[in-house]
Amino acid sequence: MKGSYDLELVAASYCVAVIAAFSAIYFGTRVRTLSGGSKSFWFCAGAFCLGAGIWSMHFVGMSAYKMPMAMEMSFDLSITVTSLILAVLASALGLRAITRTSVNAVQLLAHAMIMGMGVFAMHYCGMYAMQMDPPIQYDTLLVAVSGVIAVAASGAAMVICRNIERVPRRYGILVKAAAALVMGLAVCGMHYTGMAAVSFPMDATMPMSNTLRGNWMGTPTAVAASFFLLLLVYIAFEDFRELERARQAEKQAAEAVTHAAFNDTHTGLPNRTALESHLKELTGASTAARKEPFSLLYFELQDYRRISSESGEKAAQGYASNFASVLRQQFPAPAYLSRYNTNGFIAVLPLRDSGTLESLAGQLAESLAHPLGRGTQPTPYQFGIGYASYPAAGVVSRPLIRLAQVIRARFESRHTPQVLKTAATPA
Numbered sequence: 001m002k003g004s005y006d007l008e009l010v011a012a013s014y015c016v017a018v019i020a021a022f023s024a025i026y027f028g029t030r031v032r033t034l035s036g037g038s039k040s041f042w043f044c045a046g047a048f049c050l051g052a053g054i055w056s057m058h059f060v061g062m063s064a065y066k067m068p069m070a071m072e073m074s075f076d077l078s079i080t081v082t083s084l085i086l087a088v089l090a091s092a093l094g095l096r097a098i099t100r101t102s103v104n105a106v107q108l109l110a111h112a113m114i115m116g117m118g119v120f121a122m123h124y125c126g127m128y129a130m131q132m133d134p135p136i137q138y139d140t141l142l143v144a145v146s147g148v149i150a151v152a153a154s155g156a157a158m159v160i161c162r163n164i165e166r167v168p169r170r171y172g173i174l175v176k177a178a179a180a181l182v183m184g185l186a187v188c189g190m191h192y193t194g195m196a197a198v199s200f201p202m203d204a205t206m207p208m209s210n211t212l213r214g215n216w217m218g219t220p221t222a223v224a225a226s227f228f229l230l231l232l233v234y235i236a237f238e239d240f241r242e243l244e245r246a247r248q249a250e251k252q253a254a255e256a257v258t259h260a261a262f263n264d265t266h267t268g269l270p271n272r273t274a275l276e277s278h279l280k281e282l283t284g285a286s287t288a289a290r291k292e293p294f295s296l297l298y299f300e301l302q303d304y305r306r307i308s309s310e311s312g313e314k315a316a317q318g319y320a321s322n323f324a325s326v327l328r329q330q331f332p333a334p335a336y337l338s339r340y341n342t343n344g345f346i347a348v349l350p351l352r353d354s355g356t357l358e359s360l361a362g363q364l365a366e367s368l369a370h371p372l373g374r375g376t377q378p379t380p381y382q383f384g385i386g387y388a389s390y391p392a393a394g395v396v397s398r399p400l401i402r403l404a405q406v407i408r409a410r411f412e413s414r415h416t417p418q419v420l421k422t423a424a425t426p427a
Contacts, residue, residue, distance in 0.1 A: 002068060002199065009064030013057050013191070018184030020053020021157070024091070025176050025183075028098040028161030039099075046095050051088030052227075054119055054187060058083075058126050061191045067200070074206045074213030079129035083122045090118020094154055098161040108158055115158075116151030119187075123150075123194050131210060134201045142197035146190050153186035264339040266317045267324035275338040275346055279401075282348070283390060293351040295389045297360075298401065299327070302382040304343035323381055330364060346401065357387050 027046025031039055067073055097103055097111035123146070127136060160179045167175045206213075262274035270278070282294060301323060308316035320343065327345060331337050335349040352360065364385065388401075 004066045006064045006066065009060060010192075013060040013064060014184055014188050016053065016060050017057040017187040018180050020050060020057060021183035021187065022176060022180035023053060024050040024094075024157055025161055025164065025179055028095055028157070029164055029176075031095060031099045032161070032165070043092075043095055043099065047092035048088055050091035050095070052084065054091070055084045055087040055122060055126075057187060058087075058123055058191055061188070061195070062126070065195060071200075071204075071206070072213060073130065074210035075126075075129040076131050076209070077211040079125060079131075080212060083125040083129060086118055086125055087122040090115045090122065090154075093118060094158060097158050103162070108155065108162075112155030112158055113151050115154035116147065119154065119190065120147045120150045123191060127194075127198070129210075129212075131207050132200065132204045133207070134204055136204070137199040137201065139197040139199070142193055146194040146197065149186060149190040149193055153183055153190060156186065157183055267321050267339050269324055269345070270336070270338040272338070272340050275336075275340060275348075278336055278338075278348065291391070293390055293392075295349055295352045295357060295387060296401065297347040297349070297357070298340070298386045298388075299323075299345040299347070300384040300386075301343040301345075302384060323383070326381075340401070351389060354387075361385050361387075 024046070027042060027049065031042045031046060034042055062073065065073070093111060094115035097108060097115075100107075103111070124143075130136070156179075160183075164172065164175060164179070262270060262277075264271045283291065301320060304316050304320060307319050320339070324337075324339065324345065327337055327347065331347045331349060335347055337347050338345065340346045
């Protein structure tokens with residue numbers, strides 16, 4: 001005799017299978033990234049959730065089955081519990097294969113067969129829990145097909161879990177969901193193929209000693225469905241948080257790369273590349289845009305190479321960093337301060353006339369007469385300074401810088417600065 005199905009419960013069993021498959025993929029990929037006690041916890045949680053999910057799907061599917069001749073379905077408690085244990089153990093074996101550092105094709109196939117046979121055993125153990133007399137009859141071919149499906153579904157789960165981390169993180173949740181839909185279909189395929197193999201004898205009965213009977217499956221099914229729904233929400237939330245963390249990490253990494261590309265490592269000032277980009281914006285970004293005139297000051301640390309030779313590069317970089325700190329105080333925004341080369345700094349500021357620039361240079365010479373911190377006698381900064389103005393001295397950035405480098409004089413201690421002047425000629 002053959003029974004029939006409640007299609008709504010069949011759909012519900014597929015949903016349970018998909019959620020179980022999704023949790024399996026999640027736990028499988030999560031466990032691979034952990035170690036120590038947390039790995040053991042997630043491993044056990046994953047094995048239980050996957051096993052309980054497959055087991056729940058089986059009994060939701062059994063609830064969907066309408067016995068022939070309106071026969072009431074019942075199950076032996078101890079055998080039913082055994083079927084749950086088999087499902088959990090099979091899931092643990094599957095997760096074990098997923099979390100191993102390296103698994104070759106033969107080992108993966110072996111684990112897939114073991115896990116598949118565990119799921120296969122769970123299904124038929126659950127059927128045996130009905131304790132029918134005379135026993136249920138099976139179509140051998142369909143039983144074999146259900147076993148193949150169980151092994152294939154197990155193997156697919158292992159392959160997906162071991163390779164899903166290669167998928168770009170932003171697509172991870174979509175790939176996991178798609179894989180869960182396919183795996184859920186495979187798990188249901190195994191169950192309903194196994195059910196198609198069933199044939200009940202005409203005079204079959206179930207013993208009164210079966211503890212689980214009537215609508216007993218409604219409560220555990222509702223509990224299991226609620227549990228897996230909460231689990232799914234938790235997993236989705238964790239995936240979202242991980243995705244956000246990954247996005248932030250990528251953003252910070254990109255910002256770090258950009259900062260390293262356009263800023264000096266030691267002083268934190270914009271570097272030569274950033275300066276040239278800034279000057280291009282000021283001098284040639286758009287022919288239609290109004291270009292504001294500006295002055296460019298070039299500072300050259302005369303003692304940098306000597307300090308590097310005598311005390312090492314670290315001391316010389318510290319010397320340059322201290323010099324940069326003083327320049328920052330002297331040239332707040334909107335001035336644009338940068339480190340042009342090893343011992344050269346450039347400040348771009350609103351247009352000043354030559355007299356104002358000479359006066360400014362004198363103030364700088366006084367401000368920069370600070371000790372280096374070597375020995376007991378304070379050693380002042382020794383530097384040269386030059387200047388050029390846009391557009392009077394040129395309209396292209398590099399000639400402006402070269403002119404400022406040429407027009408420089410050496411300053412020492414608190415001496416009165418002498419700024420060399422030159423005729424402003426267009427480039």
